[in-house]
Amino acid sequence: xxxxxxxNPALDVTYTxxxxxxxxxxxVTAVRERAGGKGLNVAAVLHALGEPVLATGLLGGMTGAxxxxxxxxxxxxxxxxxxxxxxxxxxxxxxATGLWEPGPAVTPDEWGAFQEHYxxxxxxxxxxxxxxxLPRGLPADAYATLVGLARRYTCRxxxxxxxxxxxxxxxxxxDVVKPNAAELNDIQTPLRAVVETHGPRGLIARTPEGxxxxxxxxxxxxxxxxxxxxxxxALARGLRDGTPWPELLADAVALAGAxxxxPVAxxxxxxxxxxxxxxxxxQPHG
Amino acid sequence: xxxxxxxNPALDVTYTxxxxxxxxxxxVTAVRERAGGKGLNVAAVLHALGEPVLATGLLGGMTGAxxxxxxxxxxxxxxxxxxxxxxxxxxxxxxATGLWEPGPAVTPDEWGAFQEHYxxxxxxxxxxxxxxxLPRGLPADAYATLVGLARRYTCRxxxxxxxxxxxxxxxxxxDVVKPNAAELNDIQTPLRAVVETHGPRGLIARTPEGxxxxxxxxxxxxxxxxxxxxxxxALARGLRDGTPWPELLADAVALAGAxxxxPVAxxxxxxxxxxxxxxxxxQPHG
Numbered sequence: 001x002x003x004x005x006x007x008n009p010a011l012d013v014t015y016t017x018x019x020x021x022x023x024x025x026x027x028v029t030a031v032r033e034r035a036g037g038k039g040l041n042v043a044a045v046l047h048a049l050g051e052p053v054l055a056t057g058l059l060g061g062m063t064g065a066x067x068x069x070x071x072x073x074x075x076x077x078x079x080x081x082x083x084x085x086x087x088x089x090x091x092x093x094x095x096a097t098g099l100w101e102p103g104p105a106v107t108p109d110e111w112g113a114f115q116e117h118y119x120x121x122x123x124x125x126x127x128x129x130x131x132x133x134l135p136r137g138l139p140a141d142a143y144a145t146l147v148g149l150a151r152r153y154t155c156r157x158x159x160x161x162x163x164x165x166x167x168x169x170x171x172x173x174x175d176v177v178k179p180n181a182a183e184l185n186d187i188q189t190p191l192r193a194v195v196e197t198h199g200p201r202g203l204i205a206r207t208p209e210g211x212x213x214x215x216x217x218x219x220x221x222x223x224x225x226x227x228x229x230x231x232x233x234a235l236a237r238g239l240r241d242g243t244p245w246p247e248l249l250a251d252a253v254a255l256a257g258a259x260x261x262x263p264v265a266x267x268x269x270x271x272x273x274x275x276x277x278x279x280x281x282x283q284p285h286g
Numbered sequence: 287x288x289x290x291x292x293x294n295p296a297l298d299v300t301y302t303x304x305x306x307x308x309x310x311x312x313x314v315t316a317v318r319e320r321a322g323g324k325g326l327n328v329a330a331v332l333h334a335l336g337e338p339v340l341a342t343g344l345l346g347g348m349t350g351a352x353x354x355x356x357x358x359x360x361x362x363x364x365x366x367x368x369x370x371x372x373x374x375x376x377x378x379x380x381x382a383t384g385l386w387e388p389g390p391a392v393t394p395d396e397w398g399a400f401q402e403h404y405x406x407x408x409x410x411x412x413x414x415x416x417x418x419x420l421p422r423g424l425p426a427d428a429y430a431t432l433v434g435l436a437r438r439y440t441c442r443x444x445x446x447x448x449x450x451x452x453x454x455x456x457x458x459x460x461d462v463v464k465p466n467a468a469e470l471n472d473i474q475t476p477l478r479a480v481v482e483t484h485g486p487r488g489l490i491a492r493t494p495e496g497x498x499x500x501x502x503x504x505x506x507x508x509x510x511x512x513x514x515x516x517x518x519x520a521l522a523r524g525l526r527d528g529t530p531w532p533e534l535l536a537d538a539v540a541l542a543g544a545x546x547x548x549p550v551a552x553x554x555x556x557x558x559x560x561x562x563x564x565x566x567x568x569q570p571h572g
Contacts, residue, residue, distance in 0.1 A: 015374075015385055022306045025384035031369075062352040069348060083317075088301075088374065090385065098311035099301055099376065 002046055002236045003125035003155070005118070005146065006039030006057035008103055008135040011066050011086045012265075020092045034264065035070040036087060038131035038160065041229035041266035042236070043073040045255065048268055051237055056121055058114060058135065060084050060104050076121065078114040080106055082135075106137035119149050126240045127156045129232050130174070134165045143169025150174075156239045160232045176235050178228070195235060195252070197228055200260075202253050204285055207245055211286045214249035217279040220257040220272070226265030230255040250280035288332055288522045289411035289441070291404070291432065292325030292343035294389055294421040297352050297372045298551075306378045320550065321356040322373060324417035324446060327515035328522070329359040330552035331541065337523055342407055344400060344421065346370050346390050362407065364400040366392055368421075392423035405435050412526045413442045415518050416460070420451045429455025436460075442525045446518045462521050464514070481521060481538070483514055486546075488539050490571055493531055497572045500535035503565040506543040506558070512551030516541040536566035 016030040043055040055075040059067055061083030068077065082104020090097040122128055128150050130143050139145075143165055150157040151173070159166065159174040162183050170177050171189045178195045179187065187194075193207040202215040234255045238248030258273035259265070302316040329341040341361040345353055347369035354363065368390020376383040408414055414436050416429050425431075429451055436443040443460040445452065448469050456463050457475045464481045465473070473480075479493040488501040520541045524534030544559035545551070 015387075017385070020308045020383075022308065022378070022383050023381040025386065028385055028387045031387050062348060062355060065351075066348040088385075092308070095309040097306075097308050099303070099314055099374075100311065101301075101314045101317050 001052045001054055001125050002240060003121055003128040004039040004043040004046075004053065004055050004057075004236075005128060005130045006037040006055065006132060007106075007114075007138065007142065008133050009035065009037030009040055009057055009059060009064075009067050009084060010101075010103070011063050011070070011084065012036035013086055013088045015088065015090045017090055017092050019094070020090050020097050033066065033070060034266070035067045036265070037067075038229050038232075039129060040067075040071060040073070041226045042129050042131055042160075042233045043075075044266035045226075045230045045233035045259065045268055046237065047073045048270065049233070049237070054121060054125070056118060058084075058104075058106060058110070076117070078110070078117045080104060080110045082106065103135050104137075106135050108137075111138055111142070115145065115149065118146060119153070122150050122155045123153045125150075125153075125155045127158065127175075127236045129158045129160065129236045130169065131160045131229065131232060133161065133163075140164045141168045141172075143174075144172035147172040147174045158232055158235050158239065160228065175239060178232055178235060180228075195231070195249075197231060197256075199224065199227075202280075203231065203249065203256075205245060205249055206286070209245055210284060212246055212249055212282050213285040214246075214253045215281045215283075216253050216257050217276060217281065220260040222260040223263055223265065224260055226262075226267070227256040227259045229266065230259035230268055246282045250282050251277060253280045287338045287340055287411050288526060289407055289414040290325040290329040290332075290339065290341045290343075290522075291414060291416045292323040292341065292418060293392075293400075293424065293428065294419050295321065295323030295326055295343055295345060295350075295353050295370060296387075296389070297349050297356070297370065298322035299372055299374045301374065301376045303376055303378050305380070306376050306383050319352065319356060320552070321353045322551070323353075324515050324518075325415060326353075326357060326359070327512045327552035328415050328417055328446075328519045329361075331512075331516045331519040331545065331554055332523065333359045334554055334556065335519070335523070340407060340411070342404060344370075344390075344392060344396070362403070364396070364403045366390055366396045368392065389421050390423075392421050394423075397424055397428070401431065401435065404432060405439070408436050408441045409439045411436075411439075411441045413444065413461075413522045415444045415446065415522045416455065417446045417515065417518060419447065419449075426450045427454045427458075429460075430458035433458040433460045444518055444521050444525065446514065461525060464518055464521060466514075481517070481535075483517060483542075485510065485513075488566075489517065489535065489542075491531060491535055492572070495531055496570060498532055498535055498568050499571040500532075500539045501567045502539050502543050503562060503567065506546040508546040509549055509551065510546055512548075512553070513542040513545045515552065516545035516554055532568045536563060536568050539566045
């Protein structure tokens with residue numbers, strides 16, 4: 001089983017309006033809601049591929065209940081007293097406007113309760129994927145702690161975060177770190193395997209077995225949100241199965257493209273995936 | 287007991303941002319949520335005055351559950367399958383921007399279930415207040431039906447709505463109709479008592495016992511949302527107690543001003559109310 005961790009999930013709300021005009025009142029013509037957060041996207045992609053997966057993390061309040069109700073993947077979250085955040089995206093004819101709630105503050109007791117819950121789940125997992133930002137109240141070394149607990153139970157780990165959470169988490173030695181190229185400069189520690197994502201140009205992997213560049217056969221147009229999460233899903237599955245790196249990286253690039261081709265983050269265009277996987281170009285690098 | 291009916295309630299969400307810029311992403315610095323809807327405001331004002339009150343209406347989905355959780359007044363709503371609407375107000379340094387969700391469509395079965403529930407509640411009520419717009423799916427004569435049911439159980443009724451819902455509802459003969467002056471022109475039927483609200487200039491009442499104009503002693507600055515609902519609360523209480531019209535109208539003007547003086551709709555500044563009540567100017571009119 002692959003475990004995904006989302007410590008700062010969100011209810012993603014999308015409003016359609018004709019044109020957003022500051023200081024006017026708007027009738028919203030369509031409302032969509034989905035369970036958001038990078039770890040939940042990773043879980044959704046694995047679930048769509050038929051892989052056994054369990055989503056965990058922190059959820060609180062009425063919005064937390066709404067996220068749980070909208071999560072189609074098996075899940076087991078730890079309850080917190082604060083209210084899970086919403087992201088409201090207002091889409092008009094021209095573009096999208098984002099309104100990001102601050103999200104809850106997590107207490108030390110809640111963080112302790114999550115660690116216990118996580119330890120029980122990670123025992124049964126082959127790989128854990130740690131994704132996204134940390135909510136207020138968590139220590140900066142939260143991912144380092146979770147990487148250490150995974151190792152104690154011989155569970156492999158993939159870390160996909162940013163800023164201090166990534167930097168300090170990476171120092172604890174996860175099996176794979178998946179930053180974007182800009183984030184990579186901040187990491188001082190020597191790493192086991194790094195998979196650097198370069199958006200539509202594919203990715204570069206530096207591993208103990210060698211370095212490769214993987215390039216998609218063509219540029220995919222669509223919604224790039226969630227492409228990195230599809231890539232993380234492929235990395236977790238490959239790590240679990242001991243897939244050789246070149247094959248694993250081709251899979252990651254094809255899945256990321258399939259996520260871009262699907263309109264909603266966390267979904268993949270399975271036909272696009274199947275049609276692309278054999279055509280990803282992988283070559284030794286550096 | 288006074289019963290209030292809110293057929294189209296809302297979860298009122300207020301976001302504070304620095305400056306709303308279309309097609310940018312904003313960090314929301316403060317999130318407030320309250321149970322919204324005119325009938326719920328009426329109930330909140332009566333509750334604050336210590337009057338026995340029960341709020342009913344239609345609630346559905348996770349947002350309906352959030353409205354119920356945020357309703358401090360005794361309440362007994364009928365559940366519907368649709369999702370209760372949210373109103374999102376984005377407040378920046380300059381002004382407020384409104385985003386109004388369309389709200390649920392109510393099925394004929396749900397409307398039937400509500401009528402049964404309402405009939406059971408209205409039996410024990412002395413006055414019912416019917417407030418606000420009708421959700422999609424309800425017949426235009428929905429308020430006419432509820433006025434008729436109230437009369438069958440010798441419960442007095444106050445109707446405060448607009449458009450067709452007001453016009454057709456008024457034809458069923460509620461005891462008091464509370465439109466604003468603009469809406470009044472649309473009503474063809476001779477009415478028992480009409481209380482016309484004129485914003486900061488007070489109100490004019492035309493009743494079988496006479497006509498009066500009631501004027502506040504001074505202009506109140508603040509948030510006018512909810513002033514009409516405070517006025518409806520005063521009318522319901524006066525109708526229940528058989529308060530003479532001049533006294534009742536002074537009370538209505540003072541309570542409306544106390545609602546303007548309080549920052550949030552559905553709340554009243556009780557000190558403002560007490561300091562104003564004896565100073566409202568009531569004189570025969572027309």
